[in-house]
Amino acid sequence: MLASLNARALVLSLVLLAVFLGLWEAASPKQQLAGELTEYELLMGGAEPKAAVPPPSDVIAKAWEELSNPFYDAGPNDKGIGIQIGYSLYRVLTGYFLAAAIAIPVGFLIGMSPLMYKALDPFIQVLRPISPLAWMPLALFVIQDSQASAIFVIFICSIWPMLINTAFGVAGVRSDWVNVARTHELGPLKTAWIVILPAAAPTILTGMRISIGIAWLVIVAAEMLVGGTGIGYYVWNEWNNLDLTSVVFSILMIGVVGMLLDTAFAYCARLVQYQE
Amino acid sequence: MSTPFLSLQNLTKRFQAPKGGDALTVFENVNLGIEKGEFVCIIGHSGCGKSTILNILAGLDEPSEGAVIMNGKEVSGPSLDRGIVFQNYSLLPWLSALKNVTFAVQARYKSWSKKQVHDHSMKYLEMVGLAGGAELRKPSQLSGGMRQRVSIARAFAIQPELLLLDEPFGALDALTRGSIQDELIRIWSGSDQTVFMITHDVDEAILLADRILLMTNGPYARVAESVQVEIPRPRERANIIHHADYYDIRNHLVEFLATRSKALAGKQEEGSVAEPSIVRFGAHGVVADPKDNRKPAASQVE
Numbered sequence: 001m002l003a004s005l006n007a008r009a010l011v012l013s014l015v016l017l018a019v020f021l022g023l024w025e026a027a028s029p030k031q032q033l034a035g036e037l038t039e040y041e042l043l044m045g046g047a048e049p050k051a052a053v054p055p056p057s058d059v060i061a062k063a064w065e066e067l068s069n070p071f072y073d074a075g076p077n078d079k080g081i082g083i084q085i086g087y088s089l090y091r092v093l094t095g096y097f098l099a100a101a102i103a104i105p106v107g108f109l110i111g112m113s114p115l116m117y118k119a120l121d122p123f124i125q126v127l128r129p130i131s132p133l134a135w136m137p138l139a140l141f142v143i144q145d146s147q148a149s150a151i152f153v154i155f156i157c158s159i160w161p162m163l164i165n166t167a168f169g170v171a172g173v174r175s176d177w178v179n180v181a182r183t184h185e186l187g188p189l190k191t192a193w194i195v196i197l198p199a200a201a202p203t204i205l206t207g208m209r210i211s212i213g214i215a216w217l218v219i220v221a222a223e224m225l226v227g228g229t230g231i232g233y234y235v236w237n238e239w240n241n242l243d244l245t246s247v248v249f250s251i252l253m254i255g256v257v258g259m260l261l262d263t264a265f266a267y268c269a270r271l272v273q274y275q276e
Numbered sequence: 277m278s279t280p281f282l283s284l285q286n287l288t289k290r291f292q293a294p295k296g297g298d299a300l301t302v303f304e305n306v307n308l309g310i311e312k313g314e315f316v317c318i319i320g321h322s323g324c325g326k327s328t329i330l331n332i333l334a335g336l337d338e339p340s341e342g343a344v345i346m347n348g349k350e351v352s353g354p355s356l357d358r359g360i361v362f363q364n365y366s367l368l369p370w371l372s373a374l375k376n377v378t379f380a381v382q383a384r385y386k387s388w389s390k391k392q393v394h395d396h397s398m399k400y401l402e403m404v405g406l407a408g409g410a411e412l413r414k415p416s417q418l419s420g421g422m423r424q425r426v427s428i429a430r431a432f433a434i435q436p437e438l439l440l441l442d443e444p445f446g447a448l449d450a451l452t453r454g455s456i457q458d459e460l461i462r463i464w465s466g467s468d469q470t471v472f473m474i475t476h477d478v479d480e481a482i483l484l485a486d487r488i489l490l491m492t493n494g495p496y497a498r499v500a501e502s503v504q505v506e507i508p509r510p511r512e513r514a515n516i517i518h519h520a521d522y523y524d525i526r527n528h529l530v531e532f533l534a535t536r537s538k539a540l541a542g543k544q545e546e547g548s549v550a551e552p553s554i555v556r557f558g559a560h561g562v563v564a565d566p567k568d569n570r571k572p573a574a575s576q577v578e
Contacts, residue, residue: 176362176364176366177366177368179336179354179360179366180366180368182335182336182353182354183334183335183336183354183355183356183358183359183360184356184379184380184383184384184434185354185355185356185383186383190383194368194379195368198368198370198371199368199370201370272370274369274370274414274416275369275414275416276369276416
């Protein structure tokens with residue numbers, strides 16, 4: 001009872017993890033190579049009669065193998081996990097920052113001008129609920145390049161939370177602070193830079209954090225469709241190979257990278273946070 | 277009579293009713309003149325439009341009718357010639373106390389070097405007792421009194437021709453209020469600043485002001501009286517209460533707030549005098565301005 005809350009939570013997490021892995025391991029059927037093989041098993045080359053989800057020990061062994069050499073490249077369908085994740089991150093970040101470059105200025109415009117808000121709102125409301133993957137056929141036809149289409153899908157899915165949060169943050173800047181800018185005769189650019197941007201920054205960063213989360217969700221599906229490279233393609237390719245150990249391992253890696261991205265944005269959000 | 281430094285001419289503010297009904301007239305035909313270097317306080321009940329007058333002077337709001345003339349020019353829009361201190365401090369919470377002052381000084385004196393701006397800002401922060409590390413803190417890390425000191429330092433640092441104070445001490449406890457009042461008066465007497473201040477505190481008004489404007493209740497509020505405070509300066513909180521006029525003035529103000537602000541309220545008669553009647557206190561007690569055609573309450577007449 002003397003330990004801090006964090007320490008106790010850590011212990012509990014580890015216990016839960018151990019219980020979960022233990023149950024999983026126990027539930028996985030054992031390989032039966034020790035005994036004599038039946039004729040059927042001989043025909044099947046000693047493989048299991050039914051494919052099963054691999055036990056965690058196999059996944060850990062696979063992870064060790066993959067992570068000890070993450071950047072090997074042995075042909076189109078056999079690249080290290082590091083290279084695959086690298087491709088996915090490249091697409092996500094390119095599409096994402098293109099979206100930010102448009103969403104934040106346009107969000108400023110919408111937030112500062114009620115006219116622009118009313119004029120653009122119907123478009124945003126119609127475009128926002130469209131599943132980003134629905135754009136894929138159109139993107140493939142227009143852009144005629146599967147890589148650029150994947151980037152476009154990321155762009156279109158990450159633009160909305162940033163746009164809406166920027167507009168919301170800018171429109172919600174306290175009138176006191178805007179009055180401070182007015183009474184000090186700051187021009188529109190200076191007002192935006194000295195007062196509105198810092199005041200709206202926490203809301204903008206929240207939008208950016210939501211967007212990067214969505215972009216990382218969408219890239220997996222997009223890469224399953226466009227194929228070639230990337231973590232999404234890797235998952236699908238290993239499924240086609242019936243290598244479930246790799247599938248489970250890559251699912252975990254998707255989670256870990258997503259968490260790292262979110263942590264990075266949470267850190268940035270703390271930098272611009274202010275207390276009233 | 278020469279034109280005063282600041283004059284409010286037939287200032288009127290009406291708010292349009294939401295569905296085309298009769299407009300709500302907050303105040304009407306406010307006529308005032310304020311001389312350079314004068315310290316003027318305005319007192320009145322909530323809702324009489326004091327803050328609206330101040331916002332119009334600041335250029336943040338516009339009158340429905342009438343105009344404000346400062347230095348021979350009509351006020352339109354905010355300007356660095358008019359500094360403002362709000363009750364809620366209005367500091368930018370993501371900037372340190374020092375940065376809150378330097379950005380203002382930089383805006384005022386665009387040609388100054390970084391060092392000049394810094395030194396000038398520090399001079400004013402030191403005047404209000406913020407130095408030795410406190411100036412590097414964010415507003416959220418400062419007490420209410422400290423925040424208001426930063427706000428006052430910012431307003432004085434841009435050296436405006438007119439300083440507008442909107443209940444600057446309203447949110448502070450009595451002890452802090454007292455010490456900041458002393459600082460305010462000290463900085464003001466070292467400058468030729470004109471000050472227009474809203475307050476609810478009668479004692480504060482007598483301590484600080486050369487002249488106290490009394491507003492009737494709204495709607496159709498107006499500045500009914502202008503009370504001259506001729507107690508000599510420097511005034512000390514401890515001694516001022518012993519001055520012969522102090523309680524006469526104080527009673528006059530309290531009595532106005534308690535009864536006459538209500539009695540004089542309402543729509544003005546056509547053709548009545550729009551200028552406030554001037555009230556003086558001296559050896560002979562109350563001397564109402566002879567121009568005044570509204571009879572002061574019976575007890576006020578000699």
